[in-house]
Amino acid sequence: MPIVDTFGQFVEKWCDTAPQRARWLLKTGWEAQNLKFRFLPDRRLIPADRYLARLMMDTMLRPLQHPEQCAIISVFTPCELLQEAGLSPYNAEAFSCYLSASRAERGLLQQAENAGVSETLCSYHKTFLGAAQKGLLPKPRCIVYTSLMCDANLLTFRTLAQMYGVPLFAIDVPLRQTEDNVKYVAGQLRELAAFLEEVTGRKIDAQSLRTRVGVSRRTLEKFQRFQRLRAGRYIPEDLVSPLYCGMTNNILLGTPQEEKYVDMLLRDVQSAPPKRGKHIYWMHTIPFWSGAVNDALSFSEKAQIVGCELSQACPPDFDPEEPYEAMAHRLVYHFLNGSVNRRIEAGIRHAKEAGADGVVWFDHWGCKHTMGAAQLAKKQFEAQGLPLLILDGDGCDRSHGGEGQTATRLGAFLEMLDQAGGTRDE
């Protein structure tokens, strides 16, 4: 994430003595970055991805500018209801990424650990907690999260709600894919609607919600179409665009902005040149800060990332006419819910759709679910003819890096793909 990192030091420093000032600096730094995205975008990116960088930065800035209009959410919280209630997403995982990109993460992680949080908690959660504890992050209107995919949600958001003294709503997503479970979740989402109405004093309009869930469905369909089209194309990529997309496809799903993004993708792919080098499909988060991964995959004609698992939610087969059931369906049938085999099968399908030559399974330190499944994944991907590299690291905390190792492993993997023959043209 090419955010000027010098000011991160000061953010970190001021946090201890003057959190308000640190927050102001963070906001100013990010605003400056946003201006740069607007007037001096990275011309190597396709227009859609340039737009995405701005969209993401706008989304990140809103909680700093108008925290009282924002809800802290976990990344998989269905946001259509929040949008209808006029609340913007204040997303924990994305904030941690940006704080880390601003190089302010060290002191924040330390803060959380000093408070007693285990060293092994996922750094996306730990950074956010530390920042909240230090007073760097402003108080939201409310907090909404789902139990989907990881335990850390339950722990972090419960703690944050106590700390800020704001209302908390939890969506419990059971493991199995059954219609009873969809009903159970839909019931909770109806309660969420009532909760949001009470918190904001704004009525959620049923028709407009249907339209919005319709937008969500269309967005996912178009994204799927794009992923198939990109299989035979060369699209220059950095490390953050696929990651941004993983975030926005969740937290902005249902907004016209996100639909605009996928529309732009569909347009850009038409004029993209034929495939060059290797296509790498990425499972789980991307350590955007890693020089080693950057060197290997950023704007390289030899190998590019062609998609990140996080940007896929579920098959776009839900019915917007029943918006609560539709959103519940998305959670219960989310590719990351349930037995890990679902996740692996979806990964294989999506990797193939995007014309992947190889797959990286990123074992983000502290993500038990991802680490736990790594070896099963390797077996199954490779059985389907997709070489898979298990890469250990951390998406956010530089001290879990091991750059030398990353460079060697990733380098060797790419060499291995090269030796396995020319590019697969589809």
Add this chain to the structure above:
Amino acid sequence: MNKLYYVCKYTPVELLTALGADCANLNGMPQGFDRADQIAHPNLCGFGKAVLEQVMAGEVKELVLVNCCDTIRSVYDILADSGKLDFLYLMDMLRSDGTCSRERTVEQLRDLAAAYGVYRGAAFDIQAFRRAFQPVERGMEPYISVLGARMGKQLYDMVSKAMPYPVENDTCVHNRSVGEAPPPEDGDFDSLMDWYAGELLRQLPCMRMMDNTGRKQLYRHPNLKGIIYHTVKFCDFYSFEYMQVKQEAAVPLLKIESDYTLQSSGQLLTRLDAFAERIGSHWQEGMEKKMGKGYFAGIDSGSTSTDVVILDRDGRIVTGVILPTGAGAAAGAERALEEALSHAGLKREDIDAMVTTGYGRTAIDQGDKSITEITCHARGAYYLDPAVRTVIDIGGQDSKVIRLDENGGVVNFVMNDKCAAGTGRFLEMMARTMETSLDQMSHMGLKYHEDITISSMCTVFAESEVVSLIAQNKAPDDIVHGLNKAVASKTAALVKRVGGEERYMMTGGVSKNESLVKTLEEKLGAALVVDENAQLCGALGAALFAMDMVDRS
């Protein structure tokens, strides 16, 4: 017949029993994770790996899991793939206990009953179901509670042995309370299951339930004398509760972490003993020795050095020696004691009482008593400077921070975990990487130019960072300063954890490291007292305790 193993208190044990299962809680601690590491990532929680290990060793044939956490879900996925079990089932427990959840739980019970019934070829035996409910009894005497993440059997036994009061295991699966009320007299399977689901969900919630407010009663019991808060390495749930318990509990609290292997119990034992000393005061019992010549000795048997202090009847230091421990703790202690005696011109009989401390303390049979280094360090530091409130001890293998009250008693303490970072060993390894000696290194870094930050805390990663800094031709002083900063921030974090306050004293071998002391002072924003006898602190405290044992009136 195979046992059916379960791991969670939400498991419908009574239902399974009624279907002919012989249920037992799976809670062993293996020697190591050789088999588990072959099929899973080493960063799963220790319990998860213990389950994998025991299944792969063929010790378990039937297993019912609950989707407690990410680790257990992964363990299920891995085991399902391994095909090692005759019966494996994952219950999808919801995280809330509302009406809706109760209905969904009934579904789960039916589904599990059907699956196990088919596997076993057995039908639900309603009489056996009723018989399976055993009321849970609990005494009313003073007790110590183990809270937090589940505790392995062997560790629990060790804890029970070490504590001066009965120990209740209130962790995870162990505070299962189904069976407080017997099942209703009439009713068919469906209505029984409805009642049963309610009973399962009505238990004291654990940390994975969305609403877990009831848990406070665990640490507010009037007969509670102390809390041992246990966490499992790579488990995140319980550190969150610990944050709260730390602030709210009114009784002494000790936090320990285990990785569910039998190793590392040595270090835990030291801390458990120190805690027991804090709660009970059984070491004060033996104050009935007769005064002879009026000399008292303390031996501190550490992993690198063995120190001996001899005091006279007025509590003045007669002599203090420091010798390398060498091959065995007992032999090392013997040598150090002889050296000290000859130095002081004394004989063994002249010593009226002797107390041993340190890692090797229990291996030495010379002494009259052994006391942990925590308590001894505190006592010694208080002797050297009664104004001291926080002792920072960085030794060769571990580091610890001890908070004292105004009488020199231990209020709180932490020890650094198994990891080398933040100990003398870390610096030693880095000195080796830089091809210099520890001694030289302790003078380097005082004058640095570039403020380098070593971001890795892990020794292996830090080493490769240092190698690349050397390759970049960075000045040795700058690198050493960076390393000192890393150790200092690790140490400062420990200081924070115990709520350290001035005045600070630094003891242990690393206190001689001038440049590190300076960096740590900067990090803490306070001066560190380094006494010339700093290294003898533990032995000194032990000698003082020896003095207590003798009736000097």
